[in-house]
Amino acid sequence: MWQKLQLYIQLTRLNKPIGILLLLWPTLWGLFWAAKGVPPLKETVIFVVGTILMRSAGCAVNDFADRNIDKHVARTANRPLTSGQISSKEALMVAGVLALAAGAGALFLNALSLKLAVVAAILAASYPFFKRFFAIPQAYLGIAFGFGIPMAFAALTNHVPAIAWWLLVANVFWTVAYDTEYAMVDRADDLKIGIKTSAITFGRFDVLMVMICYAMFIGLMAYLGYISQLAWPYFAGLLAASCVTIYHFFLIKNREPVQCFKAFLHNNWLGAAVCLGVVAALLV
Numbered sequence: 001m002w003q004k005l006q007l008y009i010q011l012t013r014l015n016k017p018i019g020i021l022l023l024l025w026p027t028l029w030g031l032f033w034a035a036k037g038v039p040p041l042k043e044t045v046i047f048v049v050g051t052i053l054m055r056s057a058g059c060a061v062n063d064f065a066d067r068n069i070d071k072h073v074a075r076t077a078n079r080p081l082t083s084g085q086i087s088s089k090e091a092l093m094v095a096g097v098l099a100l101a102a103g104a105g106a107l108f109l110n111a112l113s114l115k116l117a118v119v120a121a122i123l124a125a126s127y128p129f130f131k132r133f134f135a136i137p138q139a140y141l142g143i144a145f146g147f148g149i150p151m152a153f154a155a156l157t158n159h160v161p162a163i164a165w166w167l168l169v170a171n172v173f174w175t176v177a178y179d180t181e182y183a184m185v186d187r188a189d190d191l192k193i194g195i196k197t198s199a200i201t202f203g204r205f206d207v208l209m210v211m212i213c214y215a216m217f218i219g220l221m222a223y224l225g226y227i228s229q230l231a232w233p234y235f236a237g238l239l240a241a242s243c244v245t246i247y248h249f250f251l252i253k254n255r256e257p258v259q260c261f262k263a264f265l266h267n268n269w270l271g272a273a274v275c276l277g278v279v280a281a282l283l284v
Helices: 002-011 018-035 041-065 088-106 111-130 137-146 148-157 162-185 187-193 198-227 232-252 257-283
Strands: none
Touching: 002 041, 002 088, 018 041, 018 137, 018 148, 018 162, 018 257, 041 088, 041 111, 041 148, 088 111, 111 137, 111 148, 137 148, 137 162, 137 198, 148 162, 162 187, 162 198, 162 232, 162 257, 187 198, 198 232, 232 257
16 A cells, blocks of 8 residues: 555655645735735635645646656656556546545635636646647646636635736746746657647747746736835845746756756746745735
C-alpha cells in the first residue's frame, strides 16, 4: 500500500509542488484583491485546499491523456502511468476522487462560485487534449490556472467585476511565459511526436515572445494596481517581479534545457513577489 501511495503521489505531482504554487499565487491575488484586505478564513481554506486537489486531479488526467505520448519523451518516460506501474483505470479513479473532494469544498461557497467551479473543472479536464490541435495550448492553461481569480471575487462579493477578468488576462500572459520556458525543455521530443506547444509555434522568436509576455503581464498588473489605487508596496512587488524576469532572460537566452527548466521553476518567486506586494499594499 505504501508503494502504491508513492506512485499516486508521483502521478499527482504532490512530490513536485511547483505546479500547485503557480496555480495558488493568482488565486491568492484574487482572494486578497476581492477582500480588499485579509479574506475570510473559511473561503481561504476552501480555495487553498481546492487548488491543491484540482491541480493534483489535473495531473492525473494529463498523464492519462498523454499515456501514449509520454513514453517518447525522455523526461516523462518513467512516470507511473506511462511506465505501467499503475493502470489507466487507477489514474482516472484518483482524478475522480480528488475532483469530488474539491467539489465538496465548493459546496460551501455561494451559488455563483459553484457555477464557476464547474467551468474551472471543465477547463482543467480539457486542457491536456488541447495540445493535439491548439498552437499555443499554454494560453488555455493560463485560463485554467487563473480561473481561481474570478471564483475568488464571486465567493467574496457575489459578482465578478471587470478587474477580475483583466487579472485573469494578465495571468494568461504570465502562464504563456513560464510554460513556454517549460516547453523549451522538451522541444526536440515534441517536434518528433507532433505535439503543439508555444515553444514550437514561436520558433526562433521563443525567447523574445517569453519576454514580451512577461512585459505584458507586468504592465497590465501595474495598470490594474493603479486603477485600484493600491499602495506603494504593490508596485515594489512588481519591481521585484520585473527583476526576476530579467534574470530569466539570461537563463533562457541560449535555450539550454537545464537552464530553461531552472527559469520555469524560478517563476515561483515571481508569483510570490507579486502576491506579497498585493498583500502588503492592501494591509497598508
